[in-house]
Amino acid sequence: MEKKTKQTGIQSEAHASDIGEKYGWKEMLHQMWKQNPLAILSAVLIIAIIAAAVFAPVIAPYKEAQQDLTARLQGPGMKHLLGTDELGRDVLTRILFGARVSLVVGIIPSVISLIIGLILGMIAGYFGGAVDYLLMRLVDIMLAFPSLLLSMVIMYTLGRYANSVICIFAALSITGWASVARVVRSQTLSLKESVYVEAARSIGVGKFRIMFRHIFPNCIPSLIVLFTLNVPSCILSESTLSFLGIGVQPPAASWGLMVNQSKQFLFGMPWLALAPSITIMIVVLAFNFLGDGLRDILDPYMQTR
Amino acid sequence: MAKENLLEIRDLHTSFFTDHGVVRAVNGVDLDVPEGRIVGLVGESGCGKSMTARSVMGLIKSPGRIESGSIKLDGRELVGLSDRELRSVCGDDVSMIFQEPMTSLNPVLKVGRQVEEVLLVHHKASTKEEAKRLTVDMFERVGIPEAEKRMSAYPHELSGGLRQRVMIAMAMVCKPRLLIADEPTTALDVTIEAQILRLMKQLCKEHHMGILIITHNLGVVAEICDDVYVMYAGRIVENAPVFELFDHKRHPYTEGLMNAIPKIGGNPEFLSTIPGVVPNLLHVGDGCTFAGRCAHASDRCRAEMPALYEVAEHHTCRCFLAEREGQ
Numbered sequence: 324m325e326k327k328t329k330q331t332g333i334q335s336e337a338h339a340s341d342i343g344e345k346y347g348w349k350e351m352l353h354q355m356w357k358q359n360p361l362a363i364l365s366a367v368l369i370i371a372i373i374a375a376a377v378f379a380p381v382i383a384p385y386k387e388a389q390q391d392l393t394a395r396l397q398g399p400g401m402k403h404l405l406g407t408d409e410l411g412r413d414v415l416t417r418i419l420f421g422a423r424v425s426l427v428v429g430i431i432p433s434v435i436s437l438i439i440g441l442i443l444g445m446i447a448g449y450f451g452g453a454v455d456y457l458l459m460r461l462v463d464i465m466l467a468f469p470s471l472l473l474s475m476v477i478m479y480t481l482g483r484y485a486n487s488v489i490c491i492f493a494a495l496s497i498t499g500w501a502s503v504a505r506v507v508r509s510q511t512l513s514l515k516e517s518v519y520v521e522a523a524r525s526i527g528v529g530k531f532r533i534m535f536r537h538i539f540p541n542c543i544p545s546l547i548v549l550f551t552l553n554v555p556s557c558i559l560s561e562s563t564l565s566f567l568g569i570g571v572q573p574p575a576a577s578w579g580l581m582v583n584q585s586k587q588f589l590f591g592m593p594w595l596a597l598a599p600s601i602t603i604m605i606v607v608l609a610f611n612f613l614g615d616g617l618r619d620i621l622d623p624y625m626q627t628r
Numbered sequence: 629m630a631k632e633n634l635l636e637i638r639d640l641h642t643s644f645f646t647d648h649g650v651v652r653a654v655n656g657v658d659l660d661v662p663e664g665r666i667v668g669l670v671g672e673s674g675c676g677k678s679m680t681a682r683s684v685m686g687l688i689k690s691p692g693r694i695e696s697g698s699i700k701l702d703g704r705e706l707v708g709l710s711d712r713e714l715r716s717v718c719g720d721d722v723s724m725i726f727q728e729p730m731t732s733l734n735p736v737l738k739v740g741r742q743v744e745e746v747l748l749v750h751h752k753a754s755t756k757e758e759a760k761r762l763t764v765d766m767f768e769r770v771g772i773p774e775a776e777k778r779m780s781a782y783p784h785e786l787s788g789g790l791r792q793r794v795m796i797a798m799a800m801v802c803k804p805r806l807l808i809a810d811e812p813t814t815a816l817d818v819t820i821e822a823q824i825l826r827l828m829k830q831l832c833k834e835h836h837m838g839i840l841i842i843t844h845n846l847g848v849v850a851e852i853c854d855d856v857y858v859m860y861a862g863r864i865v866e867n868a869p870v871f872e873l874f875d876h877k878r879h880p881y882t883e884g885l886m887n888a889i890p891k892i893g894g895n896p897e898f899l900s901t902i903p904g905v906v907p908n909l910l911h912v913g914d915g916c917t918f919a920g921r922c923a924h925a926s927d928r929c930r931a932e933m934p935a936l937y938e939v940a941e942h943h944t945c946r947c948f949l950a951e952r953e954g955q
Contacts, residue, residue: 521687521726521732522726526749526799543736
């Protein structure tokens with residue numbers, strides 16, 4: 324493999340340091356499987372759930388709101404794998420359809436709050452001074468204010484104008500960006516003091532280019548972790564809102580809504596509440612494990628790639 | 629001097645306005661870097677060497693600022709330029725190499741892209757392909773083997789010497805008129821140091837550029853510099869061409885620095901030092917800043933700051949001892 328280097332003018336004396344052969348994605352997966360099988364399993368599980376949500380109408384045994392009043396509150400059995408609820412609707416079907424709401428509600432507000440938090444955090448950290456002060460006090464207010472209460476206020480005020488799912492996006496994005504901004508700001512503060520940012524400044528790179536080319540990539544590992552923590556918390560928040568009756572409105576299905584509707588049967592027929600609850604738990608755990616695994620691979624400071 | 633001055637610093641004052649008082653880190657420095665020459669700026673840690681360089685690059689951070697003075701690059705005044713104008717000069721006409729090759733490259737960007745960025749920022753390349761071609765070219769010029777392959781390496785995949793070469797490539801890629809090197813070899817071992825110094829000397833000759841090299845290592849000075857400025861507590865205390873300085877050092881501080889170089893064959897038990905430390909720049913009196921550590925200090929030294937006296941051609945010294953001889 325040793326290629327003769329063209330040498331113009333200056334004699335090259337430096338020894339080539341070994342550049343480790345770059346892993347292809349197959350090797351990377353293999354490596355990851357060996358190091359962190361849980362992350363791979365989680366990824367597979369998440370992909371499966373996304374597929375299930377997308378193809379819910381095809382794979383679900385019944386229609387979303389199909390009622391069978393002769394078979395109400397059935398236990399798990401052959402006809403209804405996870406039983407039926409008080410209106411005779413198939414629980415498995417509703418969990419599959421609920422995955423659509425829960426995943427969308429988990430991912431989209433996380434992305435929005437991540438973007439808002441990233442931009443405001445970088446601006447606060449990089450410019451400092453009054454900008455930093457104002458933005459961080461705003462963050463303090465956002466963090467100090469009970470987020471559930473704020474979400475409820477937003478749901479109520481916006482609920483008149485927009486679809487309930489859109490309202491949930493707004494509510495969760497508005498409550499979620501503050502913690503992201505805080506983390507990004509603290510990273511920016513330390514990164515902007517680093518020699519390579521100074522070096523970039525010394526070769527004439529402008530402020531915004533430094534922010535997006537030099538600081539942003541260094542924030543990515545923590546952004547991924549934040550994202551994978553944010554998604555489950557959004558799913559949980561949606562569940563909470565729906566459980567309280569101000570989230571997704573029936574007859575649409577959502578996991579939180581299902582737990583809400585089954586709470587009155589908690590003692591007699593616990594599977595009604597358990598099925599969506601366990602689903603929520605599994606998805607939330609899967610995202611967390613995946614985040615952990617991703618951070619390990621993507622972190623440039625770890626050389627075990 | 630016969631040669632045209634590329635960099636002309638006149639009476640530069642850079643101060644830090646801290647809660648405890650004003651720290652005059654650079655206190656009236658005059659410095660010239662002529663075209664095609666390598667100028668050394670030496671002194672102990674904390675004597676203002678780096679701050680002089682940073683003033684040129686506009687890298688002084690709050691609470692510090694340039695109070696007064698003039699920095700002319702190729703006849704163009706840099707003090708008072710807006711941030712935007714200064715950014716267009718830096719990297720293009722003047723660029724800087726930092727001390728730590730370990731930390732001065734962004735760990736998450738491929739080194740090739742970091743060098744290409746300089747070209748793109750200064751519009752030296754209109755397309756990415758052109759930038760890439762110029763970068764590979766530059767990598768080869770600074771002696772990076774397998775340049776093409778190294779382009780897509782991350783900094784942690786390269787050795788210290790290679791990283792410093794990448795830094796030099798980054799600083800040189802726009803063909804600046806002036807290169808400022810802030811302790812470029814301090815973090816490297818001696819064999820790599822020799823290579824890097826040779827490389828800089830060669831680049832200086834080829835491009836007819838000026839280099840200002842900041843160091844506390846008099847070996848480096850002897851190796852590559854043409855002219856030397858010795859700095860102490862924010863002031864230039866002695867300035868001479870390199871041989872003149874080593875043969876006829878006048879200032880007691882320069883003498884102390886030279887005596888502090890360990891010598892083979894000297895007394896291994898005893899390492900000569902300059903007694904005391906650099907004075908706290910928050911509390912400097914009227915007298916010579918070196919008086920407290922100087923063996924020859926008189927009452928006059930403690931009361932009054934000596935001026936720079938010319939003791940020989942191109943040789944100035946800030947000491948009353950030199951005043952008598954100069955007259």
